[in-house]
Every structure is written in structure tokens, then in C-alpha cells.
Amino acid sequence: MKIEIYSEICCEECNDVIHNHMTCPECQKDAGCDVYGLFSDIFNESEYLEIKCENCGAMYKSTMTLGEINKNNIDIYNDVEWIKI
Numbered sequence: 001m002k003i004e005i006y007s008e009i010c011c012e013e014c015n016d017v018i019h020n021h022m023t024c025p026e027c028q029k030d031a032g033c034d035v036y037g038l039f040s041d042i043f044n045e046s047e048y049l050e051i052k053c054e055n056c057g058a059m060y061k062s063t064m065t066l067g068e069i070n071k072n073n074i075d076i077y078n079d080v081e082w083i084k085i
Contacts, residue, residue, distance in 0.1 A: 001025055001084075003060060005033070005051070005077045024053040026084070031055035039066065039076050049080065061085045 004023040010016045020035045032054040035042060043049055045067035052059045060082040062069070074080060 001082055002079070003051070003082050007077070020051075022051060022053060024055060024058055025060075026058035027053060027056035029055050040070075045070070049076070050085070051082075059085045 003025060006021050007017040008019040008021060010018045017038050018036065020033050020039075021030060022033045023029075024031050034052040034054060039049060043066045046065055048065055049062035049069075050059065063081040063083060064072075064074070068074075069076060069080060
């Protein structure tokens with residue numbers, strides 16, 4: 001399944017990602033997720049991405065590692081396939 005993820009930035013001056021939000025397939029709401037900052041700063045190339053909805057607690061795992069996502073130029077925020085865990 002696809003999950004829309006969008007970032008909250010600190011400010012226009014630094015443009016740093018401070019928190020990510022998602023459209024959760026489980027609760028059907030726009031909610032925060034447990035990823036604070038850039039995915040590439042949290043996960044290493046050999047890891048699968050994992051996110052948790054801060055609204056309902058549903059957890060999801062990517063079907064590809066961060067390295068595979070980057071190698072194939074896949075947009076983390078819109079085009080990654082996820083499975084519920």
C-alpha cells in the first residue's frame with residue numbers, strides 16, 4: 001500500500017525537517033508519525049523504514065531498504081510501498 005508522508009520544517013531559514021506526518025490507512029486520518037527528522041538521518045542504507053501512526057498506533061514497514069529506495073530514485077514521501085506490521 002502507498003502512504004502519503006509529508007514533512008514539517010523548522011523554518012524557512014534553515015528548512016530542516018523536524019517531524020513527519022502521514023495519512024494513515026488504518027485510522028484514515030492525517031496524523032503525526034514517530035519519525036522526527038530526515039529518514040536518511042534515522043535509518044541506514046541496509047534498513048527497512050518503519051513508521052508508527054501517533055494517532056492510532058498502527059505500524060508500517062517499507063518493502064524496500066533505504067539503500068534500494070535511493071538506488072531506484074524512489075520518492076520516500078509518496079512512492080514507497082508499505083506493509084502493516
